[in-house]
Amino acid sequence: MTSRTMTSALFGAALFALAGAARAEQPPNLPELSPTGADVCFGRVYDAAHLKAHPHQKVARIFFFYGHDPVSRPNEDPTANQDNSYNGFLTTTVRGAKKPEWASSWCHKSDPSDPSSGIGCGMDCDRSLASLKVDDKGKLLLSGLSPDVFLDPDASESMSKAEYARQQLGSEDDNFKLDPMPAETCKAEFARIDPIDPSLGDPLRARLKPDQPFCYGRDYDDAHLKSHPNQTTRSIRVFRGPIELASFAADGDKANWPDGADIAVSVTTRQKGAKVTQTYSCQGEADQWRCSASAKMSNFSCDISQKEIYLKRGANGTVMLANPNNAVAVVDLCSKAANGKTKSDDKVYRLEPMPQSACAP
Structure with missing residues (x-):
């Protein structure tokens, strides 16, 4: 100064x-x-x-x-x-x-x-x-x-x-x-x-309740993937299910919602249809949820504090998921297969609301 x-x-x-x-x-x-x-x-x-x-x-x-x-x-x-x-x-x-x-x-x-x-x-x-x-x-x-x-x-x-x-x-x-x-x-x-922007509606903090599950996702057809050859993701889901709800009920504070909210992100890749699910712990930050990768659902222990994604409300009830730095992980961030390589060309998704059954394990 x-x-x-x-x-x-x-x-x-x-x-x-x-x-x-x-x-x-x-x-x-x-x-x-x-x-x-x-x-x-x-x-x-x-x-x-x-x-x-x-x-x-x-x-x-x-x-x-x-x-x-x-x-x-x-x-x-x-x-x-x-x-x-x-x-x-x-x-x-x-x-x-x-x-x-x-x-x-x-x-x-x-x-x-x-x-x-x-x-x-x-x-x-x-x-x-x-x-x-x-x-x-x-x-x-x-x-x-x-x-x-x-x-x-x-x-x-x-x-x-x-x-x-x-x-x-x-x-x-x-x-x-x-x-x-x-x-x-x-x-x-x-x-x-x-x-x-009126089209964005209520913030996620108000739209997504601490004691209620949710499911958002998107499936990409062959025509889309053909026109996007560098896209790894065939299907993606972002959800809170029984495990995430129970975790917040045990340790969370509704007054601080969405701080401490766990979410799961499942990605199915176009290569052999491999599916990877990663858990993230979120906190509210300005107009988005900032979510850091968690080892809760992994059999491995690693330093993943810097592996982050962001959730933002999109227009007409959609949710935007992004990792502008390293793209959304398509491997278990705590697995030996990751080996520090989690980059892909999949950085931003516009996700539609889906029935909870679409996010079942």
């Missing part, structure tokens, strides 16, 4: 200490930002003339929302893991970008005992989002915004210098003066981040 003055550093340290203690409960209302306690919005959209006069400013649109989370909606994250402590949300759209970037924070007085003290907003990993102040005209003054606010904390090490500079904000992207706007204006701006 960029260097800051000693005053800013001390302010940030005090803020983070306060924020860490307060995250367990709903943050207090800040009447300086919202006298009534209602959600409030501040924003600004820069015209072409302003951007031409400020060539080092990348931000073309900027909005700050103080209140209830305007971004999150029902997704695959377990309900028990959802954090309601964030109360400050920033979104910016840089020149030429189609969608905004955004960050969440928790905002507090730097010194609750001093009515004249400033407001600071902290982020995870002991990072600062910005300092805030409302002027006598009701405009929000937002300062101390770091150029790498939207980048991962280790981005400077994992990216090249050129890419890091490209993804950072510009040298003039700070000290913004934002106009008060209706709360709905900010909500509409945040909705641009990830527009809802």
Whole structure:
């Protein structure tokens, strides 16, 4: 992160200490930002003339929302893991970008005992989002915004210098003066981040119940396989049956669903009709289930923590299964036959709902 003055550093340290203690409960209302306690919005959209006069400013649109989370909606994250402590949300759209970037924070007085003290907003990993102040005209003054606010904390090490500079904000992207706007204006701006697709329906977390079996699959005919000569899979099934249901009933927590959910994936290959079934243990992550290979149904012991697949809801009741890195395994990941070779050309499947009998062992 960029260097800051000693005053800013001390302010940030005090803020983070306060924020860490307060995250367990709903943050207090800040009447300086919202006298009534209602959600409030501040924003600004820069015209072409302003951007031409400020060539080092990348931000073309900027909005700050103080209140209830305007971004999150029902997704695959377990309900028990959802954090309601964030109360400050920033979104910016840089020149030429189609969608905004955004960050969440928790905002507090730097010194609750001093009515004249400033407001600071902290982020995870002991990072600062910005300092805030409302002027006598009701405009929000937002300062101390770091150029790498939207980048991962280790981005400077994992990216090249050129890419890091490209993804950072510009040298003039700070000290913004934002106009008060209706709360709905900010909500509409945040909705641009990830527009809802009605065809996807409910998230898998809600569609697939922890105590109910399911079966999804697809069978490929000879015509399809002839037109896809590099495809190994002839038939695939993804399911939770009696074994997986019993496992979750014994050790799972419904409040954390789908974390800890076991699923089985059976693949029948076109070579000799060989069938392989692999068990995975899943957890909700953003808009997908991230599932790591498990040794529960294998007679072998091996390190398979990095063998992962992903489940996402597809359109019209389908489920998407993917392993974009190594493709879906067509051998037992813990068998000697695997020998580290689990790659195929079968990386993404669109699976249809099927009767449970279609997924019987």
